[in-house]
Amino acid sequence: MDKLGSKTVIGAGATFTGKIANARVIEVHGKVNADLTAEKVTIGEAGHFDGAIRADLVVVSGHYEGKMQAGSVWATATASISGKLHYETLQMDRGAALNCHIVHNWTAKNAVAAQTDNNDAGLPLATPSDKAKNGAVPPPPEEGA
């Protein structure tokens, strides 16, 4: 136990198939076919990862294929990614091969915020005075015009 760091490692000679949950920090140097939830994922140069990843930070130096949802993605020069990539921040080194669908939104946070804003805008039908005040500042949407 003691020699074990705080991370999980799938070594170069390892093959894993299945589901990994709750891994804080995981390094993949072997072949993995899995669904993974973690804080930080590193796919080494020799690593092959096939499957879904949900993580805060993903560093890819090897092969990745699947649907990744990550806060930060770093594709190093040796990376090759295919599939789908949802990210908040992305760094791509010269030489990285991205062959995938890339979407900058992975959090529902933005969508939720937008929704709340809309609700706030729609709220002032509380009191007539509020309504009047709100109506005076921005011109109300004119549907008839």
Added chain:
Amino acid sequence: MFGKNSDSPVAPPNHSQINEDVRIRGTITVSEPLVVAGQLDGEINADTLHIASTAIITGEVAAKSVTIDGRVLGSIVADKVFLSATAHFEGQLHCKGVAIDNGAYVDAKFTKEPATNG
């Protein structure tokens, strides 16, 4: 987070480890040493396997040599098996040689045969 080069992967380690807080379901095949400290539900094929005291393994284990400090429920096929004092093992054991420390909990069926696996 990004600018730090210390984050970049180093030479791949030739051992594998499953950390304490990790829950895994599936099959893991390793030709190098493997340390399991988390929860694993499934199959392990390894060379040298260390099941740490925090580990809970349910399923089938095949390896050349197995050291058990944690809990194993299921079957083990191995050449050499060592159950330490903190080990908890229930199931079937198929091995050439076994050593059991004083204090280990063992509720198993033993078969002594040369292991074909591992």
